[in-house]
Amino acid sequence: MGRKFFVGGNWKLNGNKKSIDGIIEFMNAGPLNADTEVVVGPPSCYLEYVRSKLKGNIGVAAQNCFKVPSGAFTGDISPAMIKDIGLRYVILGHSERRNVFGETDELIGEKIEHAVSEGLIVIACIGEKLEEREAGKTEEVVFSQTKTIIKHTKDWSKVVIAYEPIWAIGTGKTATPEQAQSVHASLRKFISENASKEIADNVRILYGGSVSAANCKELGQKPDIDGFLVGGASLKPDFVKIVNARA
Numbered sequence: 001m002g003r004k005f006f007v008g009g010n011w012k013l014n015g016n017k018k019s020i021d022g023i024i025e026f027m028n029a030g031p032l033n034a035d036t037e038v039v040v041g042p043p044s045c046y047l048e049y050v051r052s053k054l055k056g057n058i059g060v061a062a063q064n065c066f067k068v069p070s071g072a073f074t075g076d077i078s079p080a081m082i083k084d085i086g087l088r089y090v091i092l093g094h095s096e097r098r099n100v101f102g103e104t105d106e107l108i109g110e111k112i113e114h115a116v117s118e119g120l121i122v123i124a125c126i127g128e129k130l131e132e133r134e135a136g137k138t139e140e141v142v143f144s145q146t147k148t149i150i151k152h153t154k155d156w157s158k159v160v161i162a163y164e165p166i167w168a169i170g171t172g173k174t175a176t177p178e179q180a181q182s183v184h185a186s187l188r189k190f191i192s193e194n195a196s197k198e199i200a201d202n203v204r205i206l207y208g209g210s211v212s213a214a215n216c217k218e219l220g221q222k223p224d225i226d227g228f229l230v231g232g233a234s235l236k237p238d239f240v241k242i243v244n245a246r247a
Protein backbone atom coordinates (compact mmCIF):
# COMPACT_ATOMS: atom_id res chain seq x y z
CA MET A 1 0.00 0.00 0.00
CA GLY A 2 1.23 3.52 -0.78
CA ARG A 3 0.53 4.93 2.65
CA LYS A 4 2.87 7.91 3.31
CA PHE A 5 4.77 7.44 6.58
CA PHE A 6 3.54 9.98 9.16
CA VAL A 7 5.34 11.10 12.30
CA GLY A 8 3.71 13.52 14.72
CA GLY A 9 5.17 15.11 17.83
CA ASN A 10 2.75 15.77 20.68
CA TRP A 11 4.40 18.26 23.01
CA LYS A 12 1.53 18.08 25.52
CA LEU A 13 1.69 20.70 28.33
CA ASN A 14 5.41 21.32 27.93
CA GLY A 15 7.77 24.09 26.85
CA ASN A 16 8.50 27.76 26.85
CA LYS A 17 9.86 30.03 24.13
CA LYS A 18 13.47 29.15 25.06
CA SER A 19 12.97 25.39 24.92
CA ILE A 20 10.76 25.72 21.81
CA ASP A 21 13.55 27.63 20.04
CA GLY A 22 15.77 24.59 20.73
CA ILE A 23 13.21 22.22 19.19
CA ILE A 24 12.76 24.49 16.16
CA GLU A 25 16.55 24.57 15.73
CA PHE A 26 16.93 20.78 15.50
CA MET A 27 13.78 20.38 13.41
CA ASN A 28 14.91 23.02 10.88
CA ALA A 29 18.41 21.46 10.81
CA GLY A 30 17.04 17.94 10.22
CA PRO A 31 17.74 16.51 7.81
CA LEU A 32 14.18 15.10 7.61
CA ASN A 33 13.23 12.31 5.22
CA ALA A 34 11.21 14.02 2.45
CA ASP A 35 9.01 10.91 2.14
CA THR A 36 7.73 11.28 5.70
CA GLU A 37 4.83 13.59 6.63
CA VAL A 38 6.04 15.44 9.74
CA VAL A 39 3.90 17.38 12.21
CA VAL A 40 4.65 18.97 15.59
CA GLY A 41 1.98 19.75 18.20
CA PRO A 42 2.75 22.68 20.54
CA PRO A 43 0.47 24.00 23.26
CA SER A 44 -2.18 26.35 21.77
CA CYS A 45 -0.52 29.56 22.93
CA TYR A 46 2.62 28.74 20.94
CA LEU A 47 0.97 27.53 17.71
CA GLU A 48 1.55 30.70 15.69
CA TYR A 49 5.04 31.22 17.14
CA VAL A 50 6.10 27.73 16.09
CA ARG A 51 4.49 28.01 12.64
CA SER A 52 6.31 31.30 12.02
CA LYS A 53 9.72 29.77 12.89
CA LEU A 54 9.56 26.34 11.22
CA LYS A 55 11.05 25.92 7.75
CA GLY A 56 10.23 23.42 4.99
CA ASN A 57 7.21 21.12 5.05
CA ILE A 58 6.88 20.56 8.78
CA GLY A 59 3.20 20.75 9.75
CA VAL A 60 1.89 22.21 12.99
CA ALA A 61 -1.03 20.63 14.87
CA ALA A 62 -3.24 21.90 17.64
CA GLN A 63 -3.49 19.37 20.47
CA ASN A 64 -7.26 19.74 20.73
CA CYS A 65 -10.22 21.86 19.63
CA PHE A 66 -14.00 22.12 20.14
CA LYS A 67 -16.83 21.11 17.76
CA VAL A 68 -18.21 24.51 16.69
CA PRO A 69 -16.75 27.55 14.84
CA SER A 70 -17.33 29.99 17.73
CA GLY A 71 -19.49 30.69 20.80
CA ALA A 72 -19.70 30.76 24.58
CA PHE A 73 -17.12 28.02 25.25
CA THR A 74 -14.55 29.64 27.52
CA GLY A 75 -11.03 28.29 27.25
CA ASP A 76 -11.42 26.39 24.01
CA ILE A 77 -10.40 26.98 20.38
CA SER A 78 -12.10 26.03 17.12
CA PRO A 79 -11.00 24.43 13.84
CA ALA A 80 -11.82 27.76 12.15
CA MET A 81 -9.28 29.49 14.40
CA ILE A 82 -6.67 26.80 13.77
CA LYS A 83 -7.15 27.34 10.02
CA ASP A 84 -7.18 31.12 10.49
CA ILE A 85 -3.58 31.04 11.76
CA GLY A 86 -2.53 28.91 8.80
CA LEU A 87 -2.47 25.45 10.37
CA ARG A 88 -3.88 22.22 8.86
CA TYR A 89 -3.75 19.60 11.64
CA VAL A 90 -5.39 18.84 14.98
CA ILE A 91 -4.97 15.97 17.44
CA LEU A 92 -8.31 14.78 18.86
CA GLY A 93 -9.34 12.16 21.41
CA HIS A 94 -5.97 11.78 23.07
CA SER A 95 -6.24 9.49 26.11
CA GLU A 96 -5.36 12.46 28.32
CA ARG A 97 -8.40 14.33 26.92
CA ARG A 98 -10.50 11.24 27.61
CA ASN A 99 -9.23 10.34 31.07
CA VAL A 100 -8.17 13.70 32.55
CA PHE A 101 -10.79 15.95 30.92
CA GLY A 102 -13.62 13.42 30.61
CA GLU A 103 -14.13 13.54 26.86
CA THR A 104 -16.47 10.81 25.64
CA ASP A 105 -16.26 8.79 22.41
CA GLU A 106 -19.31 10.70 21.10
CA LEU A 107 -17.91 14.16 21.88
CA ILE A 108 -14.64 13.17 20.22
CA GLY A 109 -16.59 11.89 17.22
CA GLU A 110 -18.48 15.18 16.92
CA LYS A 111 -15.19 17.09 17.18
CA ILE A 112 -13.67 14.93 14.43
CA GLU A 113 -16.70 15.48 12.18
CA HIS A 114 -16.58 19.25 12.63
CA ALA A 115 -12.79 19.55 12.25
CA VAL A 116 -12.85 17.50 9.03
CA SER A 117 -15.79 19.58 7.73
CA GLU A 118 -13.59 22.65 8.25
CA GLY A 119 -10.84 21.02 6.17
CA LEU A 120 -8.41 20.09 8.94
CA ILE A 121 -6.47 16.83 8.99
CA VAL A 122 -7.34 15.02 12.22
CA ILE A 123 -5.04 12.70 14.16
CA ALA A 124 -7.70 10.65 15.96
CA CYS A 125 -6.39 8.85 19.05
CA ILE A 126 -7.55 5.53 20.52
CA GLY A 127 -6.08 3.09 23.01
CA GLU A 128 -6.81 0.78 25.91
CA LYS A 129 -5.94 0.99 29.62
CA LEU A 130 -3.61 -1.56 31.24
CA GLU A 131 -6.48 -3.22 33.09
CA GLU A 132 -8.43 -3.53 29.83
CA ARG A 133 -5.46 -5.23 28.12
CA GLU A 134 -4.92 -7.52 31.10
CA ALA A 135 -8.62 -8.44 30.94
CA GLY A 136 -8.24 -9.32 27.24
CA LYS A 137 -10.46 -6.40 26.22
CA THR A 138 -7.99 -4.51 23.97
CA GLU A 139 -9.87 -5.17 20.73
CA GLU A 140 -13.28 -4.59 22.35
CA VAL A 141 -12.13 -1.15 23.55
CA VAL A 142 -10.31 0.07 20.43
CA PHE A 143 -13.03 -1.30 18.11
CA SER A 144 -15.68 0.61 20.09
CA GLN A 145 -13.63 3.81 19.90
CA THR A 146 -13.01 3.27 16.17
CA LYS A 147 -16.71 2.57 15.52
CA THR A 148 -17.55 6.07 16.77
CA ILE A 149 -14.79 7.56 14.61
CA ILE A 150 -16.22 5.70 11.57
CA LYS A 151 -19.72 7.00 12.40
CA HIS A 152 -18.49 10.61 12.34
CA THR A 153 -15.91 10.52 9.52
CA LYS A 154 -17.23 11.78 6.18
CA ASP A 155 -13.85 12.25 4.47
CA TRP A 156 -11.21 9.65 5.31
CA SER A 157 -8.53 11.52 3.38
CA LYS A 158 -8.55 13.90 6.36
CA VAL A 159 -8.18 11.31 9.15
CA VAL A 160 -5.12 9.55 10.57
CA ILE A 161 -5.68 7.04 13.40
CA ALA A 162 -3.22 6.91 16.32
CA TYR A 163 -3.29 3.72 18.40
CA GLU A 164 -1.73 4.65 21.75
CA PRO A 165 -2.01 1.95 24.44
CA ILE A 166 -2.36 3.99 27.62
CA TRP A 167 -0.06 1.62 29.53
CA ALA A 168 2.75 2.58 27.12
CA ILE A 169 2.29 6.37 27.26
CA GLY A 170 5.05 8.05 29.23
CA THR A 171 6.03 4.77 30.92
CA GLY A 172 8.99 3.54 28.88
CA LYS A 173 7.00 0.28 28.47
CA THR A 174 6.67 0.39 24.69
CA ALA A 175 4.40 -2.16 23.04
CA THR A 176 6.53 -4.77 21.30
CA PRO A 177 6.52 -4.51 17.50
CA GLU A 178 4.47 -7.72 17.47
CA GLN A 179 1.92 -6.39 19.99
CA ALA A 180 1.54 -3.11 18.05
CA GLN A 181 1.36 -4.85 14.64
CA SER A 182 -1.31 -7.23 15.94
CA VAL A 183 -3.60 -4.40 17.08
CA HIS A 184 -2.93 -2.33 13.94
CA ALA A 185 -3.78 -5.29 11.68
CA SER A 186 -6.97 -5.96 13.68
CA LEU A 187 -7.92 -2.28 13.43
CA ARG A 188 -7.37 -2.28 9.67
CA LYS A 189 -9.55 -5.39 9.34
CA PHE A 190 -12.23 -3.78 11.53
CA ILE A 191 -12.19 -0.61 9.39
CA SER A 192 -12.38 -2.75 6.22
CA GLU A 193 -15.45 -4.57 7.59
CA ASN A 194 -17.16 -1.47 9.05
CA ALA A 195 -16.21 1.25 6.56
CA SER A 196 -14.65 -0.13 3.37
CA LYS A 197 -11.60 -2.05 2.12
CA GLU A 198 -10.43 1.06 0.23
CA ILE A 199 -10.61 3.19 3.39
CA ALA A 200 -8.81 0.50 5.40
CA ASP A 201 -6.08 0.11 2.78
CA ASN A 202 -5.41 3.85 2.70
CA VAL A 203 -5.86 5.10 6.28
CA ARG A 204 -2.61 5.64 8.16
CA ILE A 205 -2.53 3.94 11.57
CA LEU A 206 0.17 5.43 13.82
CA TYR A 207 1.61 3.84 16.94
CA GLY A 208 2.18 5.97 20.05
CA GLY A 209 3.50 5.04 23.47
CA SER A 210 7.15 5.44 24.50
CA VAL A 211 8.48 5.53 20.94
CA SER A 212 12.20 6.28 20.92
CA ALA A 213 15.20 6.40 18.57
CA ALA A 214 16.07 2.93 19.88
CA ASN A 215 12.77 1.22 19.03
CA CYS A 216 11.38 3.23 16.11
CA LYS A 217 13.12 1.35 13.29
CA GLU A 218 11.84 -2.11 14.34
CA LEU A 219 8.34 -0.72 14.98
CA GLY A 220 8.42 1.19 11.69
CA GLN A 221 9.20 -1.94 9.68
CA LYS A 222 5.87 -3.57 10.58
CA PRO A 223 3.43 -3.57 7.62
CA ASP A 224 0.48 -1.99 9.44
CA ILE A 225 2.43 0.60 11.42
CA ASP A 226 2.34 3.72 9.23
CA GLY A 227 4.14 6.06 11.60
CA PHE A 228 4.16 7.37 15.13
CA LEU A 229 2.60 9.89 17.47
CA VAL A 230 5.46 10.73 19.80
CA GLY A 231 5.28 12.46 23.17
CA GLY A 232 8.37 12.89 25.30
CA ALA A 233 10.90 11.97 22.61
CA SER A 234 9.52 14.71 20.30
CA LEU A 235 10.95 17.36 22.60
CA LYS A 236 14.54 16.15 22.03
CA PRO A 237 16.91 16.05 19.01
CA ASP A 238 16.49 12.25 18.72
CA PHE A 239 13.01 13.00 17.32
CA VAL A 240 14.78 13.55 13.95
CA LYS A 241 15.89 9.87 14.07
CA ILE A 242 12.27 8.83 14.71
CA VAL A 243 11.07 10.92 11.75
CA ASN A 244 13.70 9.13 9.64
CA ALA A 245 12.79 5.65 10.97
CA ARG A 246 11.89 4.45 7.45
CA ALA A 247 14.69 6.36 5.65
Ligand SMILES: O=C(COP(=O)(O)O)NO
Nearest residue numbers: 010169170209210231232
Ligand atom coordinates in the same frame (compact mmCIF):
# COMPACT_ATOMS: atom_id res chain seq x y z
O1 LIG B 1 0.89 10.38 24.25
C1 LIG B 1 1.68 10.13 23.35
C2 LIG B 1 2.91 9.28 23.58
O2 LIG B 1 3.68 9.85 24.62
P1 LIG B 1 5.14 9.21 24.94
O3 LIG B 1 5.87 9.12 23.60
O4 LIG B 1 5.78 10.20 25.87
O5 LIG B 1 4.88 7.85 25.54
N1 LIG B 1 1.50 10.62 22.12
O6 LIG B 1 0.39 11.40 21.84
